[in-house]
Amino acid sequence: MLAGSLFGWEVPAADPARYDTEGIPIRPGEKKAPARSPEYQYEQAKFIRHDYQPGTKVVLDEKMEDPCREMPVGLTGIVDSVDDLGQIHCHWENGSSLALIPGVDHFHRDMTQEPVMESSEEQEPDLEL
Template identity: 50%
Template sequence: MHFPSREQIAVLQRQYPRGTKVELLGMDDPQAPPTGTMGEVMGVDDAGQILVRWETGSSLSLIPGVDSFRIAEKGGQS
C-alpha cells in the first residue's frame, strides 16, 4: 500500500477541511452508502483517506483517486 507524504496529507486537509459537505457519486464497496448520499468530512487520516460521517449513519471513508465524490459545500478551516 502506498502512503502519501506529509505534504500530500496537508494538501488533502486544505482541500477537505472538517465540516465540508460531500456527495457520493460512486464507491466500489459492498458497505457503501447509496449514490447521491451526502456526508460531512470529519478529517483526513495519515493514509490520506477522507473520514466522512454519512447521512445514513455510516462512517465509511473516501479514498481520493479511487472513490468518486464531489464537494457540495466547503467547510471551515480546522
C-alpha cells in the same frame, strides 16, 4: 506441460503478471489505490486536509462497497477528519462512517455549501456603530 496439469491450471501460480508490485494477487474488477511512499502520502494528505476541512460536505459520484450499509450514488456526508494516508473520514447521512480514498472512490465537494471557517475563536464579529 501446463495445459494438462494435474490441477487444471492454465497459468503457473508464480506468473508475475498475476501479482501487483507488492506481491498481492490481482483480482479482476477490484479497485485498489496505487502504492505510494510514506513521504508522498504525507505530503498529499496535507493538500487533502486543506481542501477537505472538517465540516465540508461531500457527495458520492459512484456507489461504494460497504458490507454494513448501502452507499448509493448521491449520498452526502460531512467530513470529520483526514488521516495521514489522505483518507477522508466522513459521517454519512445513512449513519455510516466509511472513509473516502481519493483516487479509488469517486466523489466531489458540495459547492452549494457555505465555506467552512477555520477557527471561530480567532475571528471577531463585525460590529456596526
